[in-house]
Amino acid sequence: MAHFSQKQEHLKRHSHFHLFLSFSLLVQGSILDSYVKTEGAWLLNPRKQIYKTNSNEECAEQCETETKFTCRAFLFTSKDQQCLTLAENTKTAVLFRRTNAVLYEKRAYLLECKDGKGVDYRGTEAKTQKGVPCQKWADNAPHKPNYTPEKYPNTGLEENYCRNPDNDEKGPWCYTTDPATRFDYCNIPECEVECMHCSGENYQGVVATTMSGLECQRWDSQQPHSHGYLPENFPEKDLKMNYCRNPDGEPRPWCFTTSPTKRWEYCDIPRCTTPPPVPAPGRQCLSGRGEDYQGTISVTESGNTCQHWSSQYPHRHARTPENYPCKNLEENYCRNPDGEKAPWCYTTNRTARWEYCTIPHARDWFLLFTTAVDVPEQAQITEECYQGNGVTYRGTASFTLTGKKCQAWSSMSPHRHNKTAEQFPNADLRQNYCRNPDADSRPWCYTTDPRVRWEYCDLKKCDDHVSVTLPKPPQTTLEPNPDCINGDGKDYRGTVAKTARGRTCQEWSSQKPHSHDYFTPMTHPGAGLDKNYCRNPDGDVNGPWCYTTDPRKAWEYCDIPKSPAQYECGKSKFRPKLCAQRIVAGCISNPHSWPWQISLRTSFGLHFCGGTLIDPQWVLTAAHCLEKSSRPSAYKVYLGLHREGALEASVQKRDVEKLFKEPYRADIALLKLSSPAIINDHVIPVCLPKENAVLGGREECYVTGWGDTKGTGGDGILKETGFPVIENKICNRPEFLNGRVKTHELCAGNINGGTDSCQGDSGGPLVCQDQDKFVQHGVTSWGLGCAQPMKPGVYVRVSAYIPWIKSVMESN
Missing domain, CATH: 2.40.20.10 (Plasminogen Kringle 4)
Incomplete structure (x- = not known):
């Protein structure tokens, strides 16, 4: 009972709940800068207010001015133009899936730090400063609590999270699961606004100039310095406006500068005079x-x-x-x-x-070692399908319609959920395979993208499977077909005017029975919003839709058949293995799963470099691969091969008609083939990135090639490996490549080595998934050895040369 006196029934008076950061007073930037965005998410039965708004910004304004409760988040649906301000967020309410809904949570309520005594703390720390797990506030064992959610409903006593319901001078605390210790304090770091503790990992102030007085570049800007520290890729790092932050473990906060001659610099943030929190054991x-x-x-x-x-x-x-x-x-x-x-x-x-x-x-930790099983040369990866609504689907598909990898059902990261094998024992929720545990319209999964909670899977209905042939000659652009759709159907201009469930569509220019100011012929003049025809003005991945004439149903999707298969860049007809193993020490690719990979050879047919088909008549490779001769006749291009021996019937051989090296000596070059390649299941061009597109630094990308395997096996067969892109700022640290990586280059690899491109892979592609396609972001250029620790590979950044590529192709 000795501890009991320290936590009496009486709740000490404390000031009205407030936040240490103010959102409504931001004078620059978007009102959404202070929110974390999650697509496809909805909160279950939250305390809410409903409004009609035209945009997410208007909805954010409703949240800022909400008077019924403290608004911690809001939901916005563009098609319904519905805004729900919420008293709760994902820390206090159950999240579930909903198509086309977007959840915005106030970043301050997601932070894991405290202001002063931490009365306002609403984080998820759930153990004491000695590492003992906390007891749930609603439980009566092992300790009968005086502070419960029923008695003190406005103090955030949810789950077993550390809180300070009695304004204790020492900060947040909890009842413990140790019967011998009634309660203990928690180790919650101080939110740093005016000064910094430690290395400034929790600094959230508004300093926006560097030590030498340079103005900071906005984190969401790529000018004057392109970089991978995008706010959407690091939602937990508070990368808003152009404020100094420390997202990558530097000694102190820093920022990219607005000076073209200085990429980044530390900021002068004073150290706090108060001692830092005592570290947990x-x-x-x-x-x-x-x-x-x-x-x-x-x-x-x-x-x-x-x-x-x-x-x-x-x-x-x-x-x-x-x-x-x-x-x-x-x-x-x-x-x-x-x-x-x-x-x-x-x-x-x-x-x-x-x-x-x-x-x-x-x-309770163990290493999982997996061994990739190589598919036999003759084995074709057939496309899986599902019956009915896919409740009985038991295949191994694990990618969504937009190409995102599925999150494992047993995992709670990045998305917490209740669709577990324990809750749904008959749904076969194994690994990260697409399933339909809740009898939705088709199989789906949670995604590994923190910004997109869930999506439907890239699967067809079994009865939709028809054999098609590719048109010849191939199309380099897809022309709209009035009777069917290509891709997501954004270019559909047909006259279907009924939904998949038979409801008649409402005219786009009409406001009855459903009022909608967001998608009209005036707001989207190029979207073909004629009469009441099905359209896709917002690029919905599930295809065209319309508002309905049924007052009970605002909108629905339309059932429009897809076009026969045509040439689409970056989409293989054979499912890639996507091996991310310890190419050097990669794994043998599934045959013809990287149909843009070419073999650059001498006039005698000897392979020496890789390359990428980017158009039926154009190949992208490294300039250093063309050092032996400036004569096009010295080179040949082999396409459609899996084995370096090139004895397969699918192999196409082309002479090189012209070659072009980048004029400012970047390690990138174009080859024009003597005649266009025949596009088929084994030969398909890759997609090119948008001009100056920058990867976020966490993407998993893939390299392919027939290069040196350093005795790891698989010689003479196309190998692949996957590894993350490394932000240039990290890659240029002294312990890695020590400033050698230029702005027009990018790094990728496993920091501890073991996987890399090597001799013979030069000129080949580094591709990354974007939506449902592969995009070439890099040309294999150079490295310090092969697969050496701390020496990732360096690739020419393709997005920096899109204007040059286009100009060469158009003028030749």
Whole structure:
């Protein structure tokens, strides 16, 4: 009972609930800058108010001025023009799927830091400062609580999250699951606005100039510096406006600058005079990335002894105890101060700057090793289909209509949900396979994209399967067909005027029975909104739709058949394996699953470089592949092959008519073929990116080639490997490529090595999935060795050369 007196029934008086950040007073930027966006999401039975608005910005204004309750989020549906302001968000309400709905949550209510005593704290920390799990506020065991959700409904006592319902001077606390300890305080970091603790990871102030006085570039801008730190890719990092932030484990906050000659610089954020929060007790074993590892292992994976963090010999570095005062950089123990994939250290070996350490895993963690099974040469990857609404579908499809990878059903990241094998034992919710546990209209899955909660899967109905032939000669653009649709049907201009369920469509210019100011002939003059015909003005992935004349149903999709298969860039007729294994040490590709891959050969037929078909008569490759001769006749292009021997019947051979190297000596070149390739199941061009498009730094991309495998097997067969793109700012650190990577190049690879492009892969493609297609973002250019640790491959950034590519192709 000794602890009881410290948490009495009386709730001390405290000031009205307020936020440490104000959203409505922002004078620059969009009102949406302070919200986190999730597509396809809806909250179950929240406290809400409903309004009619024309845009998400208007809905945000309703949330800012809501008087019925504190608005923490809002839902907006463009087709219904419906705005729901919400008293709850994903931390306090159950999320479920809904087509075309978009959830916007106020970022401040998602933050995991506190202001002052933390009375306003609404984060999800659920363990004490000693690491003991918290008891749920609604539970009566092991401790009978005085503070419950029923008695104190406005203090955020949900689940077992740390809270401060009694305005305790020491901050948020919770009842513990330890019968011997009634309650304890939680280790919640301070939200930093005027100053910073530690390395400024939680700084959310408004400083927007660098140490030398340069103005910061907006995070959502690519001018003057293109970069991968996009707010939508790092929703938890508060990358709004042009404020200084620390999203990548630097010693202090920084920003890209508005000066063309200075890419980025640190900001001068003062250190807080108050002491930082006491760190939680560290682990002696590995959990997650090991950022809380506090053990005493000081030897790397390869057996090198670690260098002391306070020492600058033999390697000079910035990961010092002074720069990272809260990371416990003691002695020479392995640590993870900057969010790497595992604990690491600088080594005492002059030839090995830094390496990862081998840390024993926690009891409930284990490594999953998977071995890819190579498909036989003759095996064609057939397209799967589903019967009825797909409730009985038990296939292995795991990608959505827009090409997003499915989240595993057993995982709660990035999306928390209740569609688990325990809740739906008969739905076969295995791995990340597409399923239909709730009897929706077709199989679906949660996606691995934090911004898109769920989507329908890329599957056809079994009775929709018809054999088609590709037109000859191939079309390079898809002409609208009045009787059927291509892709999402955005260009459909036919006269179907009934929905899939037989309802008559409402005229687009009419406001009865459904009022809609958002999709009209006036607001979308180029969308073909004639009469009451089915259209797709918003690019809905499920195809054309219309408002209906039924007052009970605002809108529905239309049932318009898809066009016969035609030439579409970046879409293979054979399902790729998408191997992301430890190409060097990649895996053998499914035959003909990368139909844009070409083999560049000598006039005698000897393979020496790769390349990519980007148009029936044009190939993209590396300029250094053409150093042997400036004569087009010295080269041949082989297409449609899986084995380097090129004995398959599908192989097409072309002479090179002209070659063009980029005039400013970038490592990129174009080859014009002597005659167009025949586009078929084995030969299809890849898609090109938009001009100056930049990858976000977390995308999983793929490299293919017949290059050197360094004794890992698969010689002479097309291999593939997948690995993430690495932001140039990271790649240019001294421990990686030390400033060698130029703006017109990009890095990709596994930091710890093991997978890479190599000799013979040069000129080949680095492709990334965008919607349901593959887009070529890189041309394999150079690297320091093959698959060496800390030496990722470097690729020419294709998006930087789109104007040059177009001009060469158009003038020749």
